Amino acid sequence: MHRLGSGFGLSALAHCGALAWLCWPSPPSPAAVVATALPAPAAALAAPPESQVLELTLLELPPESTPATPATPPAPAARPARPAPARALARAEPASLATRGELVVSSAARPATPDSGSPSAAGPAGTGLRMRGQQAPRLVVPDLEAIAARGGPAPPPTVEPTGELQASGRGTFRSDQGTFVAKVDKDGRVTLEDKRNLQVSLAVPSPRDLGRGLANWYRDPYAQTRDRERQPLPSGVVDDEEEQRKRPKAVPLVTATFDVTDWVMRMAGRDPYLAAKLRFLDRTREERVELAGQARKELLRTIGVVVSRHAARAWSAPGSPEDKRLLLFELWDECLETGEPDEVEAAGRARAAVLAFIRGHLPAGSPHAFGAAELARLNSRRQSRQPFVPYEPQP
Structure with missing residues (x-):
């Protein structure tokens, strides 16, 4: 009974404490401070400049028609709240458009006043977009096609594989x-x-066959055991395929x-x-002929790099410096001077690569440079019409 009375007393004390904590008034929160920015005086603000907008004119004219000069739109009203950058574009020449007869992206000048129609009325901002020679920039469709033709993947093969x-x-x-x-x-x-x-x-x-088998089983575990739809056989007819599957095999x-x-x-x-x-x-004849043509074009395109590698390999090979210089001369002398235009042009680049290698690794005055007597002896036995002068400026 004594313990029961103590429990009631502790419970009453705890309830009284909780009630007092709930009824206790909360402290007042501090007043919020609101900072108000003072507006700048009107005299400190600069007057906004006159607004001019950028205009882009797209003209598509047939070759036989004479284009008309585009009418100058009225000047828009100024917007003081959001001034736009002062930019203007020059007026495109209608005569050039009539001769081309194609899509031209040009620019038109916006006059400062409604009665001024000359391009100079646009002010300094209009002349800033002009190139040298006071010509307005123009971009035509053939120029875009030429830029796009410079790169990209190789064309598809013309022969069906x-x-x-x-x-x-x-x-x-x-x-x-x-x-x-x-x-x-x-x-x-x-x-x-x-x-x-x-x-x-x-x-x-093989391990590859095992991997393929596991991959096929993962995609469809019941591909080999799935029952196929069968047509009912007449009475007395035996399915030979089923019998063959049941027989043991070695x-x-x-x-x-x-x-x-x-x-x-x-x-x-x-x-x-x-x-x-x-x-x-x-x-496979036609397919192999096309491969040969592609390899030839690639070789002519990279002939300078290939010849430079051959020259470096010849100079780093074992032997005396005289023998190595003879190899470089023969590499230069074997280049073509007559034949197909693309081959002659590639041969010229190959010779330039050999001469560049000689001037870079065997410069004039160095211990391994070509001497005057050696150059005279090599020129006396050359096959090409062009003289071998590695240390003279090339045309």
Whole structure:
């Protein structure tokens, strides 16, 4: 009973404390201070300049029609609240538009007053957009097409691929024809390699085959066990395919093939697959010709880099400095001077690359530079019409 009385007393004391905490008045919050920015005096604000807006005129005129001069729109009212930058554009010449007859992005000058129609009325801001010679900038569609034609991916092939040439890296191709393998270089040349007559293979799945099997099973686990729709068979007819699946089969681990005719013809010095090779070359001829054309264009485009590498390789090869200088001279002398225009132009760039390498690694006055007597001896045996003068300015 004594403990019960103590519990009641503690409970009453706790309730009284909670009631007093709830009834206690909260302290007053401080008054909010509001700062008001004083407006700037009217005299300190500068008067806004007269507003002028940018105008862009698109004209599309046929070749046979005479264009009319675009009417000058009225000057817009000034907006003092948001002044716009003072810019103006020059008026396009209608005569040039009539001769072109195409879409032209030009500019028109906005006069300062409604009665002024000359381009000079635009003020200094209008002349700031002009190029040298006081000509207004214009951008026409053919210029855009020329800029777009400078880059981008290579054009698609003009010859339909046969599908027999499989890419094998670095621009080369490979084709497995069963009895022989064809290797095609990036310039279209073909190397035919015969397979062995006796071929032995193991029926053990490779890691790649295991990976493909797991991937196929992950996509559809029941692809091989899914029941197919079957047509009902007449009475007395047995499904041979079902019977074949039920019969036990031996799984071969080692397989081997040998062609007796192949062996006999090879012993006689004849190619048993000559006809198949000729048919393959006929089927892929156009595709290989296109590869050769692309390789030629790429070589002519990068001939300077290729010749520079050859010159560096010749100079770093073992041998005496006299022999190395002779190699550089022969590399320069072998360049073409007559032939197709693109080949002659590429040969000129190749010669320039050789001369640049000589002036950079064998400058005049250095220990390994060409001497006067050596240059005279080399020029006496040269095949080209142009003299070999590596230390003189080239035309």
